[in-house]
Amino acid sequence: MADYNALVGDIASEVNGFIGASVVDLNSGMTLATRSARPDFDLEVASAYNSEMVKGKFRTVEALGLSSELEDMLLTLSDQLHLIKLINKETFIYVAAEKSKTNLALLRTAVVLQFKKHGV
Secondary structure (H helix, E strand, O other): OOOHHHHHHHHHHHOOOEEEEEEEEOOOOOEEEEEEOOOOOOHHHHHHHHHHHHHHHHHHHHHOOOOOOOOEEEEEOOOEEEEEEEOOOOEEEEEEEEOOOOOHHHHHHHHHHHHHHOOO
């Protein structure tokens, strides 16, 4: 099993405009590791709500009878990018970054490279 604290720490150092990241247990919505650059950015709340969104997407894929597997989800806000990337069917990582300091390609690349580095 990967060291999730090291994973989020390395993502924090690699993503320009990093706001926060958490590794989340999908079933409970509880965080397994967190790192935040902003004390007012509540990763516990974001993680719990994001787990419901991921579960909803799993239900959508099933309802549509798709054979595809969910890999990641992206939310774009006016000033932020939020990436949710599945680690496995029970766990995902959530990363938030400032939109003005990074872009989707750089954010995804940083996360994928750290997944490889940490054997995720």
